[in-house]
Amino acid sequence: MLESPMLLSRVPSVPHGDPADRRTISYDDYVKTGGYEALDKALGMEPKDIIEVVKAAELRGRGGAGFPAGMKWSFLPPQDGEQRFLAINADESEPATFKDQVLIAFDPHQTIEGIAICMRACQLDTAYFYIRGEYHHHRDIFENAIKEAYTHGVFGENSRMGKVNDRWPNLYLHRGAGAYICGEETALLESLEGKRGWPRIKPPFPAVSGAFGRPTIINNVETLATVPPIITNGAEWFKTHGVPRPEGAPPHVPASYGTKLFGVSGPVNKPGVFEEHLGLKLSDAIEKFCGGMMHGKKYKGAIPGGISMGVLGRDQYEAELDFDIGKKYQCLGLGTACVTVIPEDVSMVAMARNCARFYSHESCGQCTPCREGGNWLYKVLSRVEQGDGTTKDLDLLLEVAGSMGSMPGTTICGLADGANWAVRTIMNKFWDEFEAAVSKERFVSLAVVGQ
Amino acid sequence: MAWITKNSSAPIADRTDTPYLSQETKDHFEREIIPRYPTRQAATIPLLHAIQHDHNWLPVQAMEEAAEFLGIPASAVMDTATFYEEFFLQPRGKYTVWVCQSISCEIMGNTKLVDKLSDVLGISPGETTEDGRFTLMNVECIGACGGAPCALVNEKLHENLTVDNVEQILSGLD
């Protein structure tokens, strides 16, 4: 069990405090409790040394993909005197994900400090905090925290960071307008430029040509909020948290060091967001942190980190929630580590239909397999759910889902991979329910015969 | 979304002599918002939010005015406006009720809420009541899953809704 939280050190959370006591930490309260010391320390370091510390800590992105942050930061080309950007991804739209909003609403300055350190390390002069349109209350709080940061000389003219690229550093809030796809990093940049959120074909990668065609770093809120404690306490301290590289794995395989925000929703007694070491067991998350299942309902499955990651099955209740989860438990990955618990009395066909509707609705429409495939998955799953499906429909679903995504190589971005993994893992792990749903028509499934 | 013609995105040309984009908003944007970005186009979404905040929806004329102010084609503004769920290109109710339909909310019983609200308001999701007070919308995850099922009424979040208490989110509104 985590002794002292690093992300929620000022935000009461289970088991260290009562979430009902949460309130927004102001600049003054933040500074009184050690806030902005990490920034001061970073200002005394060479930018490249800051990146080295983050690299040594093996901090991985908390936005879904788990890409090593220090490595991302080192991809930037040398400075050329022109603008370089940071885009903070606060779009948080992955279904069942509600972790960043806790940092934004209650301890905004920890994220802002992380932003400032990142700007220093990467020599970025302008940062945009891209927050999803529906976070109204959070937007007001963060806007206010930014103002405080300006008043106290973190940003703006006479910033304690000094000029970067011959400009005073700035942080601006930019509000989205309701589009899941704008969480994808290049769609976010398009949206920031005032356009529709259409993901870009990569390369070029944003580090080389991002916002407004300039070098840009994109990081998740939680990733940046993890940076100040790393700078203060050092990489070795950070690596005493979480789980090391799987045994026998070569050193270039990133480990799962550090703590993570977990958010649990669904029929548990105390749903909510808390912080724990990476590697927390799903069963512990439900029983120790969330008071167990509600009304004695039974666990049937869980979505480990947003629906795009797929599902954990009946026999995967003990799964460790870390970045290695994908390989071990046949899902796409840890994602956002926000868990949806699915009880015995909910139909998995309905769950698959719910996911398919989401992707069909949120597809940006650029790639045919995603635009059309998502819609067909939704239609066919609705038919199966209504009891009008056939066994052939199940084969069709697996075939369509399996052909969608940037990993099969048929689409521009990862939204379609989410549809692919959500639908396929739900079907594969709960095949009995799908078979039962189509049992009116008794054809033998090709998937069962093994073709 | 973008490629689905949502019923809120078929534009209505509603011409008036008074501009939708007020001088005050223009001044504010010229001073505060536009200098934040390397291009004027980047202020499109903030500007559309500002106009919609004042008028509750985005008439074609308003988008044309925005385009002229930003120095970009009107088609570019409309291209952006039609993409995003939050922008209404048709008049909507004074209050928009957004009920989350994503996974955690469905597990916790959102369908019953939508049925109940439809019943009480006499409209289906996507429609506006005749008196122009309420628009009912289904929406994907609004990031409050710990309080599922949940809904937004304009900017106010309501959590842990049930068939019995959901009507309360409509009460106390002027």
Ligand SMILES: Cc1cc2nc3c(=O)[nH]c(=O)nc-3n(C[C@H](O)[C@H](O)[C@H](O)COP(=O)(O)O)c2cc1C
């Ligand atoms: C369809 C799609 C949606 C995404 N949505 C989000 C999101 O809402 N928030 C987020 O932080 N990352 C999201 N991501 C991941 C981002 O593309 C990107 O990897 C991440 O912001 C990088 O930050 P990190 O390295 O700090 O995690 C999404 C990716 C895809 C493909």
Ligand code: SF4
């Ligand atoms: S995969 Fe889907 S969301 Fe991504 S770019 Fe293609 S159509 Fe758009």
Ligand code: FES
């Ligand atoms: S699933 Fe409804 S708020 Fe997230």
